[in-house]
Amino acid sequence: MAATKLIALHHIKTKSVAECLKRCIDYVRDSRKTEDEKYVSTYGCDPNTILGEFLLSRRTYEDNVRKPHKNDVIAYQIRQAFKPGEITPEQANEIGYELAMRFTKGKHAFIVTTHTDKHHIHNHVIFNSVSIDGKSRFRNFYFSGLALGRLSDMLCLENDLSVIRSRYEERMNTKNEKRSRHHISDSSLSFLVDIEKKMQEGKGKGYENWARKFNLKQRAKVLLFLEEHGIASYEELVKKTDAMETEIDALNEKIKARNERMAKNKELQNAIITYSRTAEVYTDYRKSGYSKRYLAEHETEIRAHQDARKIFNRVSGGKIPKLKELRAEYGELIAANRPDFQQYVQMRKEKKDYLVARKNLELLLTEKEAEEREKVKAKPNRSSRSEASL
Incomplete structure (x- = not known):
């Protein structure tokens, strides 16, 4: 489970751009928070010269494209906090690196630092507002924070971490507890609904019908995936x-x-x-x-x-x-x-797509084997027919 936030870092009039950047970078690289910079990684720059490389890209942009405007954004910060006890600092840093890479599409230099000084492990990502080649700037579009959260959720699912349910979903569950809603579970690969288990928990006939339809849809998705990718067997x-x-x-x-x-x-x-x-x-x-x-x-x-x-x-x-x-x-x-x-x-x-298909196919094969065993049990054998004739 990871909570994310995107923050625009503006140029403060009373300070130079270099001073503003240095202040932000020094904070996220604090050796007391990163265990002597053990959990620091960069892309498109070197940790020891990151400030100069950020400024060089910015100067190239100002010389060839346009001068900075009022309230200029000099960089962006991503904060990504994880559920306590669910992740290691090494894994958190890798996820933070991949999140920054996907969000910036590899066009902007960035630094990822993982802080371990609090009860929850969290990442700080600083990425340059100007691209590495100095030809463009990052466009902070509408709902960019939401897009960042979606990317973070995808990475959590890919790494078998839990995700945060929205407040809207929580309210809907509180208002209508009888209504069945499908949420993403902690495991990103289990999509088939266990009908019998839910029936034992007191779900009604309507849920049973919905669950069977859902399972049929999942079967169709698996078969379509296998057909599209030319896969003829589970072994393949x-x-x-x-x-x-x-x-x-x-x-x-x-x-x-x-x-x-x-x-x-x-x-x-x-x-x-x-x-x-x-x-x-x-x-x-x-x-x-x-x-x-x-x-x-x-x-x-x-x-x-x-x-x-x-x-x-x-x-x-x-x-x-x-x-x-x-x-x-x-x-x-x-x-x-x-x-x-x-x-x-x-x-x-x-x-990930192949693993999802593989897991669902395994569940389908297991379900099919169980159905065949039930048919064998239900089929009358020779001794049972003899007893019935007597």
């Missing part, structure tokens, strides 16, 4: 879902591998910038004969220079790469990841 359906799982895992590994390369790339970029900025100070330090006094006066710059050199030794074998080449590679990795992630999201959705 199982084979297909297992194959999809393998393909999704392989695609996910490709995306993770690129993300790791992007992280190393960004680390090298930052190291190059730091190394260049502190080179003069470190040269003077060497000329001073590694003077302790000089070290004490410029310790921050000298340590930063040495740390940058360690990064070169660890990541690039001691070689200092060219910043231009790293930036070009980083852009290529982002461009390669975007279609793969969109395909990953699409395959996850298709997999």
